[in-house]
Amino acid sequence: MNFNTALLHEGVDKKEKYGSTLTPIYQTSAFFQQSAEDLAGIFGNKLPGYCYTRVANPTIGVFETRITKLEGGIGSVATASGMAAIFNALTNILQSGDEIVSSSSLYGGTIDLFRDLEAFGIKTNYVCNNNFEQIENAITDKTKLVFAETIGNPCLDVTDVDRLAEIAHKHGVPLIIDNTVATAYLIKVLDHGADIVINSTSKYINGSSNAIGGILTDRGKFKWTAERYPVLADYLKLGPYAYLAKLRAGLYRNAGACMAPQTAYLNQIGLETLGLRMERQCTNALLLARHLEEKYPSVIVNYPGLESSKWHDVGERILKGGYGAIVTIRVGTKEKAFKLLDSLQLVYRLSNIGDTKTLVLHPASTISLHSTQQQKEDAGVFDDLIRISVGIEDIEDLKEDFDKAFAELD
Numbered sequence: 001m002n003f004n005t006a007l008l009h010e011g012v013d014k015k016e017k018y019g020s021t022l023t024p025i026y027q028t029s030a031f032f033q034q035s036a037e038d039l040a041g042i043f044g045n046k047l048p049g050y051c052y053t054r055v056a057n058p059t060i061g062v063f064e065t066r067i068t069k070l071e072g073g074i075g076s077v078a079t080a081s082g083m084a085a086i087f088n089a090l091t092n093i094l095q096s097g098d099e100i101v102s103s104s105s106l107y108g109g110t111i112d113l114f115r116d117l118e119a120f121g122i123k124t125n126y127v128c129n130n131n132f133e134q135i136e137n138a139i140t141d142k143t144k145l146v147f148a149e150t151i152g153n154p155c156l157d158v159t160d161v162d163r164l165a166e167i168a169h170k171h172g173v174p175l176i177i178d179n180t181v182a183t184a185y186l187i188k189v190l191d192h193g194a195d196i197v198i199n200s201t202s203k204y205i206n207g208s209s210n211a212i213g214g215i216l217t218d219r220g221k222f223k224w225t226a227e228r229y230p231v232l233a234d235y236l237k238l239g240p241y242a243y244l245a246k247l248r249a250g251l252y253r254n255a256g257a258c259m260a261p262q263t264a265y266l267n268q269i270g271l272e273t274l275g276l277r278m279e280r281q282c283t284n285a286l287l288l289a290r291h292l293e294e295k296y297p298s299v300i301v302n303y304p305g306l307e308s309s310k311w312h313d314v315g316e317r318i319l320k321g322g323y324g325a326i327v328t329i330r331v332g333t334k335e336k337a338f339k340l341l342d343s344l345q346l347v348y349r350l351s352n353i354g355d356t357k358t359l360v361l362h363p364a365s366t367i368s369l370h371s372t373q374q375q376k377e378d379a380g381v382f383d384d385l386i387r388i389s390v391g392i393e394d395i396e397d398l399k400e401d402f403d404k405a406f407a408e409l410d
C-alpha cells in the first residue's frame with residue numbers, strides 16, 4: 001500500500017464490534033472480567049485483554065498499532081506527551097552511571113530533560129550533529145544510546161540517520177531518533193537503521209493542536225546484551241520484544257504517563273490526513289522560504305529545502321517528498337524580531353508546531369529559555385531568530401501577511 005492509503009487502512013480494527021470505522025473512545029479507567037482467574041491472568045500478562053487504562057486500553061492500542069505499521073516497527077507504546085515518550089524510551093534502558101551521546105541540536109524541552117537526568121547520575125555528552133569523528137570519540141563504555149532529531153527543532157539541521165546508525169551499531173549501542181519534525185511522511189527512520197523512533201503526536205500526527213501526546217516505536221532489530229544492558233537481563237528471553245516488554249510491564253506502567261483514550265481517538269483522525277497536510281505544508285514552507293529569501297536580502301532564511309542551506313544535500317539524500325514545514329529567519333535584532341511577530345495579523349504567536357494553521361514564535365525567549373547561551377547557539381537559537389511553523393493556508397495570504405509585517409519594520 002502507498003503512504004496515504006496505508007494511513008487510512010493499515011492497523012485499523014476492521015472487526016470493530018458495531019462496525020464503527022474508527023475505534024471508539026473506551027473512556028474507562030478499568031475493565032471488569034467474568035472471573036477472578038481471568039482478571040489475575042490479564043493483570044499478570046498471562047492472558048490477552050485489558051485490566052487498567054494506565055497499562056493498556058483498546059483505543060490507545062489501535063492507535064499504537066497504526067503507528068507501528070506506519071513506522072515499520074514491531075510495536076509501539078503511546079504516552080501522555082512527546083516528552084513522556086522520550087523519558088520512557090531512554091530510562092527504560094538507562095541506570096545511574098550511564099551516558100547518552102546526543103546531537104546538540106535539540107528541542108529545548110529535551111535539553112532540559114537531559115539536565116534533569118543528571119540528578120539520577122545519567123550524563124549527556126553533546127556532539128555536533130553529523131560530525132562523525134566527534135561522535136565516535138564521544139562514545140565510551142558507559143554510553144548506552146545515541147540520540148538525535150532527524151530535523152532539529154529549531155536548528156533545522158538534517159541528520160544523516162544512516163551514517164549515525166552505522167556508528168552507533170559499530171559501538172554496540174542503539175540509535176534513538178526523535179522524528180517529530182520530519183514525520184514518517186518525509187522519512188521512515190527505522191528503515192534507515194534507527195532502532196527506536198519517537199514522535200510527539202501533539203504536532204503533525206494530531207495536526208490540529210487538540211491533544212498532547214507522544215509515542216515510541218521499536219524496530220526490534222537491536223541486539224541487547226545483559227552485559228551492556230543489565231536492566232534488560234530478565235527480558236532477553238523475549239528476543240526482539242525484550243525492550244517493549246520491559247517498558248510495558250515496568251517503567252511505562254509505573255511512571256504512569258499513559259496516553260488518554262480520547263487523545264488516541266483524536267490522533268487517529270489526525271493521522272489519516274498526515275500525508276495530505278505534510279505535502280501541502282512542505283510546499284508552502286518552500287514557497288514562503290523562497291519568497292522571503294528573494295524579497296528580503298538582509299534577512300537570513302534557514303530552510304533545508306533552500307539550496308543555500310548547509311543541510312540541503314543531506315536532506316535531498318534522505319528525505320522524500322519535501323524538507324519539512326518549519327522555516328526560521330534571522331531579522332537582525334531581538335527588537336525587530338518582536339516587532340515583526342507583533343505585526344503579523346493572520347498567523348498565531350504561540351509555542352507549538354505542526355498545526356494546520358501557521359504559527360510563529362521567538363525561540364530564545366520561549367522554548368530555549370532555560371538553555372545556556374552556548375546550548376542555544378548549538379541548537380541554532382539566536383536572539384533575532386523567528387521560527388515559522390507553516391500551515392495549510394493559501395500561500396498568497398501567508399506571503400501577504402509577512403510582507404505587511406516586514407513593511408512595518410522600516
Ligand SMILES: *Cc1c(COP(=O)(O)O)cnc(C)c1O
Pocket residue numbers: 081082083084107109110149153178180181200201202203212213214353
Ligand atoms: C514538541 C516536541 C517535543 C515534545 O513533545 P510534547 O508533546 O510537547 O511533550 C519533543 N521533540 C520535538 C522535536 C518537539 O518538537
